[in-house]
Amino acid sequence: MIFLALTLLAPLVAGLAILGLRRAPEALAIAGAGLGLIGALGMLVSVANGAAVQAELPGLPEMPLRLVAKPLTAVLALLVATVAGFVLVYATGYMAKDPEKPRFFGTMLLFVTAMQGLVLAGDWITLLAAWEVIGFASYLLIGFWHSRPGVAGAATRAFLYTRSADLGLYLGAFLLIGVAGTSEISATLATTGTPALISGLLLLVAAMGKSAQVPLQHWLQRAMAGPTPVSALLHSATLVAAGAILLIRTAPMLPAGALLAIGIVGGVTAVVTGLIALAERDLKRLLAASTSSQYGLMLVAVGAGAPVAALLHLIAHAAIKSALFLGAGVFQHDRDSTEMTDVAGVGRARPGIFAGFALAALALTGIPPLAGFFSKDAIIAAALTSPSALWLVPLALAGTVLTGAYMGRALQVLWNGDAGDKPGPIPRMAVGMAALVALAVVLGAAFGPLERLLDVEMAEAGLVAPALGLAAALSGLALGWLVPVARLLRGALPWAQTGFAVAGGMDSLVLRPALVIAARCERLEQRLLAAVRGLGQGALASARSARAVERRLYDAVLSFGHGNLSLADAARLTDTRGIDAAIFGFVERMVALGARARQLQSGFIHRELAITTVGVAAIIVALFAAPFLN
C-alpha cells in the first residue's frame, strides 16, 4: 500500500512541486522519479512474495476506483519507473540550457504518473482517466517547443490521431462494463462470445492509435518534434506502450477472431513501418518508425496468444529504444540536427556513445546474448506454435529482417563519414544512456525469473525459432550495412519515404476531417457570435425605444406637475391677495380705529371724568327717553 502510493504519488508531488515552485527542477525530478522507482521496486518484491497490493478509492457509485498491483502490472510499473528515472537523469543534461526547464520536468513527471496510473489501474474508469492524461501530457511534451515551426502541428496531429482512436477504448470499455456489470478489469475479462469479440476489436482500434499501428502510424514520426528525452520516454515505456499494455492486459479475454485481427495488424505494421524506417532520411524518425514496427511485433505475439512474449519484448524494447533515443539525442546535441546527412560520421567523434548505440541496435535486431534476442525468439516461437502461424510467421520474420536492415543502415551512416570536431564531455547524458544500454544488454537474464513470477510456460519451438530469428536478424543487418537503400527498395522508395500515405494516408481520413470540423465549429461560433450580437443590438434598440417612451412619460408627468404647480400658485395668489389682504385690511382698519380711539385718552382725569359723566348722563337720558319715543 505504501509502495503503491509511493509509486504513484512521488512523481506527481514532485511534478506539481516543480510547476508550483519553478525552482530546482532537476533535483526535484530526480527525487520524484527515484522515490517512484523505490516504490515500484518495493511493490514488485511484495507482489513476488505473494502479498496483495491494492487500494480502493471512492469513485463513481457502485464503481470505486481501484489500483491493483499483480505480477504483470508490478513488472510494468517497475519498467516505467526505471526508464523514466534514467531518461530524467539524461534530461538534466539535455535540457540544461533550456529556460523552460520547470515546465518540461513538471510535465514529464505528470506523464510518468499518468502512465503508472494506467499500468496499475484496477478498473476501467481509472484506466480511461489515465489514458486521457497520457494523451494530454504527450500533447504538451511533443509541443514543448511550440514556438518552433511545425511543432504545434505535430502535437496536434499526435493528439488528434490518438484521440480519434481513443473512441475505440471508450466504446470497448463501456461495452465490457455494460456486459459484466462491474468496472473492475479482472472481472470484465471473464466476458465471452460476441461482446468479447466486439470489445476486443474496439480495444484494438485504441491500441492502434496509441501504439502507432498501420494505418494510424503517421503521427509518431511527426512527434519527433518534441525534445529527445520526451521521444525516449514516449516510445519506450509510456505513450506508445499504453496500446500494447492494454492488449496484453486484456489478452485473456480476447477470442480467436480478435487475436487474428491483432496479429495481422501487428504483422503488417511491422513490415510497413520497417520499410518506412529503412527509407527514412532522419535518424530520429527512423527510430520512431522502428518503434511502430517493434510494437507491431508485440501485437503479433499477442495475436499468437502469447501476451507474455509481448511483455518481454515490451520490456526489452523499452530499455533498448530509450537507449537508442538517448544516443540519437547526443548526436543531435552535437550536430544540431538528426538528418542522416548531418549525423554521418558522428559515431567516430563519440566512440563511447556510438558503442552504446550499436549495442542497443544489435539488441533490437536480436543478436544473442542481448535482451532483444530472447524476446524476439519468444515472439517467433509463439508465432510458430499459434493456430494462425501461416499468417504470423512470415510477417514476424519479415519484420525481424527489416529491423536488422534499418538498424544496420543507421549504424553504417553514423560510422562512415567525417568525424568532425572533438565534442565536449556530456557526463549526465552519458550516465543515463549507459544505464539503459546496460539494461538492454543484461535484461535477457531477467526473463527466466520473470516467466516464473508470472507463472507462465513459454511456447517452445525447439531450435527452430532462435535459428530463424538469428538468421533473419543477421541477414537484415548485412543488407542494411552493405546495400544502399535505393537499390534495396527500388521503386518502393519514394512511397516508403512518404510514409505509405495511401489515399493521402490517415491525414485525409482523420486529420483533415477533424480540422474541417474544427473550421466548421469556428464558423458556427462566428455565426452564433453574430446572432448573439444581433440579439444584443435588438435589445439595445428596444431599450432605446423604451427610453423614448419613458422620456415621453416623463415629459407628461413633468407637465402635469407644472400644471399642479401653477394651480398651487394661483391658489396661493388668491390666498395672499384675497383672504390675507382682507384680513390684513380689516386689521389695519381696526388699528386705525384704535389709534383714533386713543386720541380720546388724554391722561387728564378731569376730562375723563367729565366724559364719563356726560356719557352716563346721556345714557340715563336715553333710558328715560326711550319709553316716550315709542
Added chain:
Amino acid sequence: MSFELMIALSVGAAMFGTGLYGALSQTNLVMIIMGVELVLAAALVNLVAFWRYLHPDEPAAQMFVLIIMAVMAVEMTVGFGIAIARFRSRGSVEMEEARELKG
C-alpha cells in the same frame, strides 16, 4: 311721595351736585377723591331715604347701603394709597401734572 322724602332727595341731589363739581373742578387728587366720596354719599342718602319712606318693612335694602359703604371704604383706601405713592415719588398729587395714564 311724602314731603320728607322730597327733602331727603333734595339733600342727596345737592350732595351729588357738590361732589360732582368737586371731582370735576379740583386738581388735587385728594380733593377729587373727596368729591367722589360725596357723590357716593349722596347715593347712600337717596337709598336710605327710599327705604325709610317707601318700603320701611323691607330690611333687604339696608344690605345695599352696607355694601356701598364697604365699597366707599375700599375705594378710599385705594385712592389714598395711590395718592400717598404719588406724593412719595413725585412730591405732588396735582393731577394736571400726571398724564402717565394716557394710552
